[in-house]
Amino acid sequence: MHEVALCQNAFEIIEQHAKRNRARRVTGVWLELSAVSCVEESAVHFCFDIICRDTLAQGAALHILIAPAQAQCRDCQHQVKITQFGAGCPHCGSQNLIVDSSSTMQVKQIEIE
Numbered sequence: 001m002h003e004v005a006l007c008q009n010a011f012e013i014i015e016q017h018a019k020r021n022r023a024r025r026v027t028g029v030w031l032e033l034s035a036v037s038c039v040e041e042s043a044v045h046f047c048f049d050i051i052c053r054d055t056l057a058q059g060a061a062l063h064i065l066i067a068p069a070q071a072q073c074r075d076c077q078h079q080v081k082i083t084q085f086g087a088g089c090p091h092c093g094s095q096n097l098i099v100d101s102s103s104t105m106q107v108k109q110i111e112i113e
Helices: 003-020 040-051
Strands: 024-036 061-067 070-072 080-083 097-100 103-113
Touching: 003 024, 003 040, 003 103, 040 061, 070 103, 080 097
Parallel strands: 024 061
Antiparallel strands: 024 103, 070 080, 070 097
């Protein structure tokens, strides 16, 4: 379950920014997941709640945004966006894609008090 490690890394980023801004607590977090990340959204919610327990982020509202992945079609050479696994090239229909899944999960925004 790599969601635990992802949430732990996200929490460390959130905590750093919150402390740097002298936050009393974190009230909201926006995470962005790649559409092809293989990260289970419900597992992220579950892990995030556990990792944030007894911290300044306990009870923070978690908002998850799903972003299309970038890919290049090996057949027609177009740069395309992929919104789900198994999606072919919208230009030629090929399944021969090189998918850039480098950004599995990113902290996009935090809300603090």
